[in-house]
Amino acid sequence: MNGGLIGMIxxxxxxxxxxxxxxxxxxxxxxxxxxxxxxNLEIGDEVTxxxxxxxxxxxxxxxxxxxxxxxxxxxxxxxxxxxxxxSVDTVKEQPxxxxxxxxxxxxxxxxxxxxxxx
Numbered sequence: 001m002n003g004g005l006i007g008m009i010x011x012x013x014x015x016x017x018x019x020x021x022x023x024x025x026x027x028x029x030x031x032x033x034x035x036x037x038x039x040n041l042e043i044g045d046e047v048t049x050x051x052x053x054x055x056x057x058x059x060x061x062x063x064x065x066x067x068x069x070x071x072x073x074x075x076x077x078x079x080x081x082x083x084x085x086x087s088v089d090t091v092k093e094q095p096x097x098x099x100x101x102x103x104x105x106x107x108x109x110x111x112x113x114x115x116x117x118x
Contacts, residue, residue: 038082041067046089049080054089 041047045057047069055069058077068079 037088038085041082041085041088044090047085048087048089049084050086051084053078 041057041060043057043060046054047057048054049069053069053071055071055078057067058070059068061067061079065083066079066081067085068077070077
């Protein structure tokens, strides 16, 4: 009886560990990346809201956790909360280390070195 109980607990521990690895961890990582993206907004960035409105950031109000975007050729200005921003469409230069792709289990992929001998 004791061995069956320990086996049952081990199975539940493995299931809980798999749920964490495949569901909870990637979701929390994505939320952190989105929060960093919203906190790094700058005036002049092209953004898209969760409602599909595309515009350019003209003011950032940190005390209200809001920003003002300007849309269209008629320059309509609208105020949005930062959580409404879905994506930043402005292409910014990233450091080379930050853009390096990672392989399976988070380890960096080895780059293939080409022989440049003539």
